[in-house]
Amino acid sequence: MTQRPIAIMWFRNDLRLADNPALRAAVKWASEHDGAVLPVFILDPVIDGQLGGATRWWLEKSVSALAQGIDGLAAKSPTKTPSLRLFHGDAHGVLETIIGSCNVKAVFWNRLYDKPSTERDTDIKSALSDRGLTCESFKANLLFEPWEVKTGNGTDFKVYSPFWRACQKFPPPRTPIAAPDTIALCDADLGDEVSLSALDLGPKPFDWAGGLAERFTPGEQGAKDQLFDFIDDRLVDYADLRDRPDRRVTSELSPHLRFGEISPYQVWHSANHYADAHPAQGKTASKFMSELGWREFAHHILFHAKDLRSVPLQGQFAHFPWSEDQDALERWQKGQTGFPIVDAGMRELWHTGYMHNRVRMIVGSVLVKHLLIHWRAGLAWFDDTLVDACPANNAFSWQWIGGCGADAAPYFRIFNPVLQGEKFDPAGDYVRQWVPELRDMPEQYIHKPWEASPLILKAAGVRLGTDYPEPVIGVKEGRERALSAYQDMKQAA
Numbered sequence: 244m245t246q247r248p249i250a251i252m253w254f255r256n257d258l259r260l261a262d263n264p265a266l267r268a269a270v271k272w273a274s275e276h277d278g279a280v281l282p283v284f285i286l287d288p289v290i291d292g293q294l295g296g297a298t299r300w301w302l303e304k305s306v307s308a309l310a311q312g313i314d315g316l317a318a319k320s321p322t323k324t325p326s327l328r329l330f331h332g333d334a335h336g337v338l339e340t341i342i343g344s345c346n347v348k349a350v351f352w353n354r355l356y357d358k359p360s361t362e363r364d365t366d367i368k369s370a371l372s373d374r375g376l377t378c379e380s381f382k383a384n385l386l387f388e389p390w391e392v393k394t395g396n397g398t399d400f401k402v403y404s405p406f407w408r409a410c411q412k413f414p415p416p417r418t419p420i421a422a423p424d425t426i427a428l429c430d431a432d433l434g435d436e437v438s439l440s441a442l443d444l445g446p447k448p449f450d451w452a453g454g455l456a457e458r459f460t461p462g463e464q465g466a467k468d469q470l471f472d473f474i475d476d477r478l479v480d481y482a483d484l485r486d487r488p489d490r491r492v493t494s495e496l497s498p499h500l501r502f503g504e505i506s507p508y509q510v511w512h513s514a515n516h517y518a519d520a521h522p523a524q525g526k527t528a529s530k531f532m533s534e535l536g537w538r539e540f541a542h543h544i545l546f547h548a549k550d551l552r553s554v555p556l557q558g559q560f561a562h563f564p565w566s567e568d569q570d571a572l573e574r575w576q577k578g579q580t581g582f583p584i585v586d587a588g589m590r591e592l593w594h595t596g597y598m599h600n601r602v603r604m605i606v607g608s609v610l611v612k613h614l615l616i617h618w619r620a621g622l623a624w625f626d627d628t629l630v631d632a633c634p635a636n637n638a639f640s641w642q643w644i645g646g647c648g649a650d651a652a653p654y655f656r657i658f659n660p661v662l663q664g665e666k667f668d669p670a671g672d673y674v675r676q677w678v679p680e681l682r683d684m685p686e687q688y689i690h691k692p693w694e695a696s697p698l699i700l701k702a703a704g705v706r707l708g709t710d711y712p713e714p715v716i717g718v719k720e721g722r723e724r725a726l727s728a729y730q731d732m733k734q735a736a
């Protein structure tokens with residue numbers, strides 16, 4: 244058993260070296276106690292339970308990038324053992340085993356906000372503190388803790404705008420912390436360690452993740468590159484063009500934020516510096532920062548809700564007459580609804596693990612309203628296919644789309660997939676990219692091919708019902724059916 248005192252740095256959804264308060268505390272503790280740091284990642288049932296196919300793929304790459312980053316910092320004090328230790332199993336049990344096998348005196352981590360994580364962390368903290376270990380958690384992944392932001396009555400917020408206004412009354416978010424220059428790593432041999440491949444996160448049964456890898460570079464460096472590209476090239480257009488899937492001006496930082504490869508502090512301060520340096524562009528920077536505010540709000544709601552994944556925040560929706568139409572669900576999942584903007588979005592998702600926010604709203608509305616399929620089915624599909632699928636934003640957004648969430652638009656505001664397509668993909672470029680069957684359709688019909696004459700369809704090489712499906716339901720018919728289901732729910736509630 245090594246005699247140097249050891250501080251465990253328990254990485255979870257904070258897979259970064261810069262702006263990592265728990266890591267900084269572990270390094271500081273080790274230097275003050277002439278000790279060493281033991282960086283640990285544990286694939287425990289809580290983390291595992293929150294992963295889908297696309298997030299598993301991302302996590303494997305991200306853990307690998309983090310391990311390389313730690314190797315780099317350990318270069319000045321090389322060790323024989325891996326720098327990031329990997330484990331599989333119940334986190335409390337794993338930590339106890341490590342503590343039993345070497346001289347651990349302190350454990351540090353950054354906070355999470357979903358119930359399974361908070362319950363696990365509370366139990367671990369209390370057990371380890373009772374045994375006299377230093378055990379500290381840090382605010383790192385949110386700008387404002389969910390319990391810090393309160394209404395005038397001392398309650399939590401249910402509406403976004405007053406929530407974000409209240410956040411802005413706090414002092415500005417602290418400046419980001421630099422990554423440590425070096426880490427004195429613990430080289431103790433530990434039992435039960437596993438290799439990255441043994442975590443079995445990679446795509447199965449074959450490598451289907453080529454499109455994800457083409458679009459994204461998981462890891463801290465990939466996150467920084469993505470942030471700088473966005474600030475330098477696209478933030479200027481964000482306020483005006485952020486709703487346009489054909490223009491791709493948004494940051495696409497969501498998966499990096501999901502895994503904590505970059506912190507909201509780093510993102511917020513980059514946008515703030517941009518606003519200071521370009522006073523005329525303050526509007527676009529503040530629009531972008533307000534989207535970070537939606538992320539904060541989703542976590543606020545997640546923390547305070549009973550069970551955001553399955554219980555509607557507006558109780559009457561427990562009585563909604565959902566449809567069990569499996570065929571319609573599969574057509575939606577496969578991008579075969581016959582609504583071009585929906586099919587483009589669902590195919591982009593399948594191919595890249597990502598979908599533009601406006602298109603997420605359209606596909607969500609069509610599923611939940613036109614097709615009357617439960618928002619939990621959409622949530623489950625997104626959980627499996629999105630690289631940014633996260634317990635807060637995904638569940639929050641699906642409840643919002645379903646009309647049963649916090650600050651959701653009234654249920655009867657139903658997106659029309661044709662008008663939405665025409666407004667936000669005016670020339671049809673986004674549809675043409677993802678639905679190549681419609682590539683040669685004229686602009687006028689690209690979002691409603693069923694209205695084109697046989698001659699126009701023929702010229703575009705489209706046989707409706709053969710090359711591309713007829714709409715799964717009429718736009719108007721679906722809207723009326725949804726409104727009637729809503730009335731049924733109100734009577735039943």
Ligand code: FAD
Pocket residue numbers: 485493494495496497498500501534535536537538539541598599600601603604607625629631632633636637638640641644
């Ligand atoms: P940008 O516009 O560049 O925004 C910057 C960051 O702000 C994002 O990375 C994200 O962290 C946050 N953000 C932006 N919009 C929202 C929003 N509406 N709600 C919460 N946070 C937001 N986002 C996820 O991160 N994970 C999800 O699982 C997820 N599921 C969604 C499901 C549905 C049905 C809908 C309608 C939205 C969902 N969103 C989710 C929110 C939003 O679509 C994505 O955050 C956004 O598209 C990510 O792209 P971006 O990074 O370019 O965003």
